[in-house]
Amino acid sequence: MNIHLNGIDISSLPKIDLHVHLDGSLRPQTVLDLAESHGVQLPTTDKHALLSHMQVNEDCSSLQDYLSKFHFTTRFLQTAIALERVAFEIVEKANRHHCKYIEIRFAPQLHRERGLYTEEVIHYVLAGLKRGEQQFGVRARGIAICMRHHDHQQNMEVIHAASKYIGKGLVAVDLAGDEASYPPELFREIFAASHRRDIPVTIHAGEAAGAANIHEAVSNLGATRIGHGVRLQEAPEIMDMMIARQIPLEMCPVSNIQTKAVSNWESYPIRDYFERGLMITVNTDNPGVSGTSMTKEYRILAERFGFTTSELGQIAMNGAHAAFLEESEKAKLKRELREEFASLGISV
Numbered sequence: 001m002n003i004h005l006n007g008i009d010i011s012s013l014p015k016i017d018l019h020v021h022l023d024g025s026l027r028p029q030t031v032l033d034l035a036e037s038h039g040v041q042l043p044t045t046d047k048h049a050l051l052s053h054m055q056v057n058e059d060c061s062s063l064q065d066y067l068s069k070f071h072f073t074t075r076f077l078q079t080a081i082a083l084e085r086v087a088f089e090i091v092e093k094a095n096r097h098h099c100k101y102i103e104i105r106f107a108p109q110l111h112r113e114r115g116l117y118t119e120e121v122i123h124y125v126l127a128g129l130k131r132g133e134q135q136f137g138v139r140a141r142g143i144a145i146c147m148r149h150h151d152h153q154q155n156m157e158v159i160h161a162a163s164k165y166i167g168k169g170l171v172a173v174d175l176a177g178d179e180a181s182y183p184p185e186l187f188r189e190i191f192a193a194s195h196r197r198d199i200p201v202t203i204h205a206g207e208a209a210g211a212a213n214i215h216e217a218v219s220n221l222g223a224t225r226i227g228h229g230v231r232l233q234e235a236p237e238i239m240d241m242m243i244a245r246q247i248p249l250e251m252c253p254v255s256n257i258q259t260k261a262v263s264n265w266e267s268y269p270i271r272d273y274f275e276r277g278l279m280i281t282v283n284t285d286n287p288g289v290s291g292t293s294m295t296k297e298y299r300i301l302a303e304r305f306g307f308t309t310s311e312l313g314q315i316a317m318n319g320a321h322a323a324f325l326e327e328s329e330k331a332k333l334k335r336e337l338r339e340e341f342a343s344l345g346i347s348v
């Protein structure tokens, strides 16, 4: 169903998705195909029934509960072909939703069950992004994730492998997983290593634990962007710092409600954050697991929070501003976005 705002179809608005996980983005048809090629028996071959294994429902009680959904699909992301295909399909879908730029994140160590090396995982994901970029004209870059439950050596390996791909399609590193059980201060050495190699950093923080984690991520892990950060409102002094430094928040509304980072839509702080002048961006997190898309996220912003087309344009511009792109590429992206909005009669 196409939703219109001031006579403009929301799906046709130019968008930027900076926070989308590879393993949270599988389509049922892809799972069916990969299961067959991997020789894995599925509980059902009905696409609709398969969705209940892949997606969270209203009963999701926490981030930990949400993360349990990923075990189902990780099994199918263990080969070069699977990684390349799923990366490509994310760009394909981004194009359908008029995304002009996307950053896809993945944890290389989760894709090594069939013997791939860390660098090979990165290589094949970037190959899929490149093919998507060439076919659809959507700029696509990768972010390598360190996992909170992985050991020091596994995460150091990710930083080391990532350093070889910076400037070749990979743009940053991240920390994801169970935030409540593993606070960010455990990872200071890991991100000091990324800092020494000049690798940009974004950290999932202030999602399943308090705003102090946002402060730690920025001040001690060198994060220049924050994944989610939705619990920032719990600490006014940290909020002030984030506004003063204009550190972008990669907010993911549908996912944030499902993981209970925020208990309901009435208390979701996106309008407040926007009005205060925080550098907010809006993203999908896990389109497959969350059953979302960039169009759905924008529709929620318009319908629940009264965002106008021009405010949605501002959010897309924030996405371009926050992109981990080299300055000249970023300037080009911003210029193109402005032109697209102008052609729709929207000034940003």
Ligand SMILES: O=c1[nH]cnc2c1ncn2[C@H]1C[C@H](O)[C@@H](CO)O1
Binding pocket: 021, 022, 023, 024, 063, 067, 070, 105, 106, 107, 110, 145, 176, 177, 178, 179, 204, 207, 255, 285, 286
């Ligand atoms: O929203 C999230 N918070 C923390 N970790 C997450 C989130 N979404 C996905 N992940 C984890 C589960 C995936 O297996 C992993 C790599 O993409 O990242």
Ligand SMILES: [Zn+2]
Binding pocket: 019, 021, 176, 204, 227, 285
């Ligand atoms: Zn995430």
